[in-house]
Amino acid sequence: MSLLAALVLSTSSVAQPAGLPEFEVERLEFNPSGAGSLLINSGQLLPGGRMRVALIGHYENRPLTPELVDPSAEGGFREVTVVAHRTTGHLVAAYGMGDALEVGLQVPLIISQEQGRVTDSPFGAPEGGFKLGTPIASFNIGVLNQSEAIPVDLAAGVSVGFPIGSPDSLGRENSLRAIPRIMVGRETEGLRAGFELGADLRPRVSIGEGDNNEAYNRLRLGAAVSSVGEGLRYEANILMWIPFGREFLTAETLVGVRGPLSDDVEVFAMGGAGFGDTLGSPNFRVLMGAAFGGMPPRCVAGSKHNPAQCPDLDLDGDNVKNRDDACPTDGGKVDAKGCPIKDQDQDGVADEADKCPTTAGAATAAGCPDQDGDSIQDSEDKCPALKGPADRAGCPDTDGDGLDDSADKCPNESGPVDRQGCPAKDSDNDTVLDELDGCPNEAGLPELKGCPAKDADSDTVADHLDNCPEQAGPAANQGCPAAQKQLIAIKQDRIDIKEQVFFDSNAATIQARSNTLLDQLANVLNTHPEIVKVVIEGHTDDRGAADFNRTLSQQRAEAVRDYLVKKGVATERLEPKGFGPDRPVQPNTTSAGRAANRRVDFITRYADDAATQQ
Structure with missing residues (x-):
């Protein structure tokens, strides 16, 4: 705490470079948990008690190049390279608190910073050499976890940047900045996709005189696709900032590779290009680092593990997860605790779960007979010889219109319930249903309720388009007499x-x-x-x-x-x-x-x- 206080006091008392307001050049944030992507949180949080700590080296090329009015330059503006090269070290950490809360911290340290060769810049030269940037704290709350019933991971969170960095190194804003966000992701075989939607809320700052030299609130969009599994992993990210002010849209694309050194240590590298000239958008950036901890080893059926390491798997294949299996290495027919069971009728359903324990039946019908195989036992099936869904008590709906065949007047034609299962008709094929068609047997226009167009005054202009439907007139005058200019x-x-x-x-x-x-x-x-x-x-x-x-x-x-x-x-x-x-x-x-x-x-x-x- 004393070290942090010293940093706050030292950075807040240093003079700001001439011509530059307090401004944090760095726009990139990391995903502290490293789950899925290094940059984009895809809704997957660290489990309770898990931690991840990463050290990252980061280089940016020309992240700050505002424009000045210069009538002699092409387009009336000239570009000033305020920051040509910037190298930063980042300490990034995350910790899972329970099953639905993750906290994170990112502390940047500006190692070096160069202005470039421009000598007539009105801006002061930002300093480099071990200066504190803007520390960022993040708080993420899990909303949904992907499962068989839930298609995605979903989380909500916010990251907050504190104004305690170095002002003479362009390492802080003049007040708090925040990014509230929604994060969603889905993992399929071999791949994980993630998406972030957030708002980058920050103080308004103008540097230079061009339309693209203002930093203010922006919509932040991020998407990532990454590989999963053991060994090398790859990822691709795209970040977009859509401004609320007058500056232009900017984007960055970054690709990376990650490789494990052990069960708890990995190294990674990433690079990519920026598109757009807004403040803080580099031409390109590269980074590399190492991390300790993070998401636990991925538990996959057939992989090497013991029951305690992967409680959600089923080591012995007896349909009882390791966490609940009192006999985790004994396969076969088991009771609720994963041990051998009693099954009097030998139908594969344990007696304690078998509603018909002395009569062989189907597992899908709780051990009772089910002759039509619709998972509804015959005693509760209104149509025991015909396969049908449970929500219709086992009776079929051949045309799939929501009505049982027994109540459907058109069982082979799909139709709405309010028509007793029969389809709507359009006898004259004019797209207007018969019951709404003023002329059901005569094709017409929808705007005339299905009736054909008429021309009462025979002036070649249809009545519904005729300003004077009862007076003949030229079409050029909208069907009205020439003397009545339309x-x-x-x-x-x-x-x-x-x-x-x-x-x-x-x-x-x-x-x-x-x-x-x-x-x-x-x-x-x-x-x-x-x-x-x-x-x-x-x-x-x-x-x-x-x-x-x-x-x-x-x-x-x-x-x-x-x-x-x-x-x-x-x-x-x-x-x-x-x-x-x-x-x-x-x-x-x-x-x-x-x-x-x-x-x-x-x-x-x-x-x-x-x-x-x-």
């Missing part, structure tokens, strides 16, 4: 408008010049009741605060709804939604693009999804 067009899934809906600047007040357009829209909606729903979408360009734009776009969509309601459109047919700048249709890099993005869209729905076959 500003909207009905499409299959939307209503297109040929003019914008205009609002007062930064307000939700509709300008009078849009009244003609909205009046025409209201008239069309009132003429076409088959359009059961219209989603009024409000959109903006990307200028201004995004939250303000979302609120404004919602208010504008509501203003359009209110206008249409005043014109006789039923409120329940209209649903306003504001998306702000989230769904641009053109880049916001030109005036024309921004103008196109400031819009109101009208998305239509003709019938409930249940009206058509899926």
